[in-house]
Amino acid sequence: MNAENKTENLTKGSQVAAPLDLLASDLANLEVRDTPDEAVLGSIPLPSSLSDDLAETGYSVCGTAAGKTWTSAVREEITSLHAKGLMQKSLNRLATSRAPVADGGSPGHTCEKPGVSELNLIQGGQVVAEEAMAASPVLRSWFHGTNDDCCGGGLTAMLAKLQDGAPWLALTHLDTLKIQFNEGVGGCFPLHRDTQDKTGRKLTAILYLGENWEATHGGELRLLPFPLAPVNVAPRAGQLVLFSSVATLHRVMPAKAAVPRCVVSLWFGSGGLPGGDLETPPTDVSGKLFPWRYPKWIDPDQAEQLAFLRLPKNADMLTKILYAEEMAESIEEAFGKSEGVQAALALHFEEAARTEAAVNKALLELLRETLPLTCPAESYQA
Numbered sequence: 604m605n606a607e608n609k610t611e612n613l614t615k616g617s618q619v620a621a622p623l624d625l626l627a628s629d630l631a632n633l634e635v636r637d638t639p640d641e642a643v644l645g646s647i648p649l650p651s652s653l654s655d656d657l658a659e660t661g662y663s664v665c666g667t668a669a670g671k672t673w674t675s676a677v678r679e680e681i682t683s684l685h686a687k688g689l690m691q692k693s694l695n696r697l698a699t700s701r702a703p704v705a706d707g708g709s710p711g712h713t714c715e716k717p718g719v720s721e722l723n724l725i726q727g728g729q730v731v732a733e734e735a736m737a738a739s740p741v742l743r744s745w746f747h748g749t750n751d752d753c754c755g756g757g758l759t760a761m762l763a764k765l766q767d768g769a770p771w772l773a774l775t776h777l778d779t780l781k782i783q784f785n786e787g788v789g790g791c792f793p794l795h796r797d798t799q800d801k802t803g804r805k806l807t808a809i810l811y812l813g814e815n816w817e818a819t820h821g822g823e824l825r826l827l828p829f830p831l832a833p834v835n836v837a838p839r840a841g842q843l844v845l846f847s848s849v850a851t852l853h854r855v856m857p858a859k860a861a862v863p864r865c866v867v868s869l870w871f872g873s874g875g876l877p878g879g880d881l882e883t884p885p886t887d888v889s890g891k892l893f894p895w896r897y898p899k900w901i902d903p904d905q906a907e908q909l910a911f912l913r914l915p916k917n918a919d920m921l922t923k924i925l926y927a928e929e930m931a932e933s934i935e936e937a938f939g940k941s942e943g944v945q946a947a948l949a950l951h952f953e954e955a956a957r958t959e960a961a962v963n964k965a966l967l968e969l970l971r972e973t974l975p976l977t978c979p980a981e982s983y984q985a
């Protein structure tokens with residue numbers, strides 16, 4: 604059965620695939636390696652499995668992408684920017700109704716993540732926070748790629764490694780560099796995908812800087828690589844997570860201890876920067892540019908039958924339904940239970956129910972029984 608037929612089945616047809624066996628798997632590809640303390644992000648190889656990881660799961664985890672000395676220096680810079688009051692509250696606008704308002708937008712409720720501050724240092728490839736950048740020599744030299752004296756790392760080296768590791772993403776530039784400081788008092792991010800817009804952002808790279816992170820500190824990044832099982836990633840210093848900005852659902856679990864959680868988030872794009880020589884970025888909204896294939900632990904026949912689950916429209920509909928509860932929980936954890944949040948949750952459940960009504964019931968029942976596809980070790984906390 605091809606993907607087109609399956610797409611129809613999702614909304615109209617009555618035919619459903621045979622139940623799946625949940626298959627055992629080899630778990631990830633954790634390359635143990637000796638990372639020099641001074642290693643700058645970009646200076647040391649990314650996992651050799653990067654391309655396979657991204658194509659099979661939509662994400663790739665690199666246990667150590669930078670050394671202790673460098674990650675400590677970046678953590679100190681972020682901590683000091685926070686102490687100087689140069690960062691901003693992290694806000695989200697939650698839709699509360701589908702009815703348009705006078706200015707053409709839709710009604711919403713703006714909420715703040717408690718204890719979480721952020722700042723874009725780079726946006727559209729340009730420095731947009733001059734004062735903060737001036738006060739951050741380590742991040743500044745990483746961006747300008749002038750740290751030859753520290754193992755030849757920096758943005759240029761990192762971009763080259765990503766281009767090499769996943770050439771099909773056609774990455775051309777760093778679009779955004781955001782720093783984040785979470786005081787560790789419950790702050791978290793609700794379930795989301797990073798990009799629905801046309802900025803050309805394709806790949807998210809998150810570098811964690813948590814010194815002596817322990818499970819009791821919370822703040823794990825939870826990836827939901829539908830239809831595969833969710834994975835929690837520890838925000839340990841030097842750990843880098845790469846994932847599709849367009850496709851990969853993720854959230855940040857609540858921080859549980861008064862230990863700051865510091866993060867550098869990078870978004871890489873294709874198609875060049877605005878005003879550059881290249882054409883408008885190719886978009887993978889059609890699903891064509893991301894070469895999805897299922898991990899080897901899924902039987903090839905089943906993999907073929909399940910390809911339709913990853914067509915963007917299908918994945919969007921099904922995750923809205925299957926992760927409706929987790930989405931609601933993550934919104935409440937991030938923003939509390941104010942009236943505005945309650946209105947947003949009511950709309951969220953209404954939309955999930957409307958989406959569910961459009962999907963073939965037998966197929967949905969089957970998917971509820973068989974998904975997510977689980978490999979034996981679900982949680983990675985190296």
Ligand SMILES: O=C(O)CCC(=O)C(=O)O
Nearest residue numbers: 792797809824855866868
């Ligand atoms: O802090 C993290 O681990 C992820 C943050 C995130 O998802 C975002 O900034 O979009």
Ligand SMILES: [Fe+2]
Nearest residue numbers: 795796797853
């Ligand atoms: Fe995100």
